[in-house]
Amino acid sequence: MALTNRERIVKRAVQEIRDGMYVNLGIGMPTLVANEIPKDYQVMLQSENGLLGIGPYPTESEVDPDLINAGKETVTAVKGAAFFDSAESFAMIRGGHLDLAILGGMEVSEKGDLANWMIPGKLVKGMGGAMDLVHGAKRVVVIMEHLSKKGEPKVRKECTLPLTGQGVVDRLITELAVFDFTDEGMVLIEKSKDITLEELKSKTEADYIVSPNLVEW
Amino acid sequence: MSKVFSSFEDAISDLKDGDTIIVGGFGLCGIPEKAIEAILRKGTKNLTVVSNNCGVDDWGLGLLLKNKQIKKIIASYVGENKTFEQQFLNGEIEVELTPQGTLAERIRAGGAGIPAFYTATGVGTPIAEGKPTKVFDGKTYIEERAIVGDFAFVKAWKGDKLGNLVYRKTARNFNPLAAMAGKITIAEVEELVEVGELDPDEIHTPSIYVQRILVGERYEKRIEKLTTRKEEVLR
Numbered sequence: 001m002a003l004t005n006r007e008r009i010v011k012r013a014v015q016e017i018r019d020g021m022y023v024n025l026g027i028g029m030p031t032l033v034a035n036e037i038p039k040d041y042q043v044m045l046q047s048e049n050g051l052l053g054i055g056p057y058p059t060e061s062e063v064d065p066d067l068i069n070a071g072k073e074t075v076t077a078v079k080g081a082a083f084f085d086s087a088e089s090f091a092m093i094r095g096g097h098l099d100l101a102i103l104g105g106m107e108v109s110e111k112g113d114l115a116n117w118m119i120p121g122k123l124v125k126g127m128g129g130a131m132d133l134v135h136g137a138k139r140v141v142v143i144m145e146h147l148s149k150k151g152e153p154k155v156r157k158e159c160t161l162p163l164t165g166q167g168v169v170d171r172l173i174t175e176l177a178v179f180d181f182t183d184e185g186m187v188l189i190e191k192s193k194d195i196t197l198e199e200l201k202s203k204t205e206a207d208y209i210v211s212p213n214l215v216e217w
Numbered sequence: 218m219s220k221v222f223s224s225f226e227d228a229i230s231d232l233k234d235g236d237t238i239i240v241g242g243f244g245l246c247g248i249p250e251k252a253i254e255a256i257l258r259k260g261t262k263n264l265t266v267v268s269n270n271c272g273v274d275d276w277g278l279g280l281l282l283k284n285k286q287i288k289k290i291i292a293s294y295v296g297e298n299k300t301f302e303q304q305f306l307n308g309e310i311e312v313e314l315t316p317q318g319t320l321a322e323r324i325r326a327g328g329a330g331i332p333a334f335y336t337a338t339g340v341g342t343p344i345a346e347g348k349p350t351k352v353f354d355g356k357t358y359i360e361e362r363a364i365v366g367d368f369a370f371v372k373a374w375k376g377d378k379l380g381n382l383v384y385r386k387t388a389r390n391f392n393p394l395a396a397m398a399g400k401i402t403i404a405e406v407e408e409l410v411e412v413g414e415l416d417p418d419e420i421h422t423p424s425i426y427v428q429r430i431l432v433g434e435r436y437e438k439r440i441e442k443l444t445t446r447k448e449e450v451l452r
Contacts, residue, residue: 048317049243050387057446065246065438066374066388072244072441083386085393085421086243086269087325090318094338118343123305124314125296131344132318135337166341 005145005175008192010036012173012217013102013143017043024048024093024133026103027071029143033102044080046098048129050089053081070129093129093136101137103130105144105172107159110206112169112181114142115161127164134165146174146203153205155179176200179208190215220380220424221409222431225255228403232261232368235288239324239366240268240278241395244441247388248277249370251405251433257281263288267364269320269391271295276439285309291364293317297441314344319361321394326363328397328426333362369399372433373422376406377413380427381420389421396426405433 003011006029014036017023024046025031034054037043045054048070055076058064062076069075077083084092092098107115114134117127134140148154155172172179177200178190186208191200193216222228229252232238238256242248253272256264257280264287271290272279281287282300289311295301304310315323316338326334335358339345349360371392374385382404384392396402404422409432 047387049246050390057444059448060445063440063443063445064386065440066386068244068246068387068441072246073444074440074442075444077386083384083389085384085389086317086321086391087394090321094318094336113341123302124312126292126294126314127316127344128294129317131316131342132338135340136318163342 006032008175009143009145009173012178013141016100016102016141016171017041019043021099022046022052022097024098024101024137026101026130026133027128028104030102030104031071044078046089046092047075048086048089048093050084050086051075051077051081052084052092053078055081090129090132090136093132096136096138098137100139100141101133102141102143103133105142105154107154107156107161108142108144108169108172109156109159110186110208112167112186113159114164114169115159116142116164118162120161130164134168139170140168141171141173142169143173146176153203155204155206157205157207176203185209187211188214190217192217219378220428220430221378222429225251225405225431226259228252228429228431229255229259229368232256232259234261235263236261236367237265237267239364239369239395239398240266241369241371241390241392242277243269243387243390245273245277245439247372247384247390247392248272249372249405250277250437252370252403253277253280256286257284260284260286262286265289265291267291267324267366269293269317271298271301273297273441274300282310289313291315291320293320316344321391323361323364324391324394324398327365328394331363333360335360364398366395366399367401369395369402371396371402371404371422373404373406375408375410375415376404376427376430377410377415377424378430379412380404380424380430381415382406382422382427383415383419384421393422396422401428402426403429403431405431407433407436
């Protein structure tokens, strides 16, 4: 059976994680990446509310209201985990100690700007820790579907939504393609073999360079 | 002079209309639920509330919202709350959204006597509007101001009668920072022990930050999103 868009994205996103990394996974689709991390990897997942070493969801008997993740879900802590306060948590984030943050997106621009917290006209809920993460993590990978539910491009020349951060995205992964943001501009480095370069271009508002080493999957 | 109070009513007797209160907790985890209920009963109005979130409709700070006791909220995320939505759309409540790390640091700075600091967080976004900027080593940062509360309300797992506090798991979150930044910090604990019973090495909040301490009975510790796995999955 064919994979859904989200499954394809998650499957590609997990390849960003290397053994030994400290990683923050955003709320929503990024959280699903955790299930795909190879079991023999020693990866510590950080939760902004004060946990380094997020474990799986608890069994019913393990549920502890004092132990939740940044999405306010009940979780467990792995062996080697640590708890800390919110200032320490964001010192970790802002101080550049996290190897990788994988975050969801609403729009990404060709300059690597990210918008993922606010839709004008809809009620603002808040940015939580997203604005801190995009400036703090050593590497920021955004994962999102290539088009909006209405079929509009989300990979833009300029973001139309209010920004979370300017020029902060290192890599963008969609179900159709992978782009890197470099000093030379936005570069297409991988694409799905189900789509031609022309089709991809028609679904992408941003201008990008095609890497001479383009990989297809 | 003892810091130990026997009733929440007495502990908040000098809380006034218009005060700024800093409230510990993340979501519903580690919130000072007994103090919030006492403020609800007292009916103090026009509060400026500094807290990462604003509870849910029928619990936590959501109770004070529903009772229209809050004039302004400084928070990083206020979703999950219909009452908030209505009051915000009606213009009854003012909101200052602050990135979570900036909020934590503003409170920590308030407690540490640092009036302002610079951060890259928020540069080029709507939250940078109107804030001074400065360039360090070629990179732009925005200035963020510290926060001090007339009162801070924190919830700890254990405390001693001097006010030393120990938190449990992720219920620590904003509580130690809030404790530092209140002119009067009121700590509620699940277990109050004699002075000397806590190992000095394990204390998270030293007693100097805590002016009043009391035990809360029967904590509800509501769960916002209960997520579980089946026993077999890992086997």
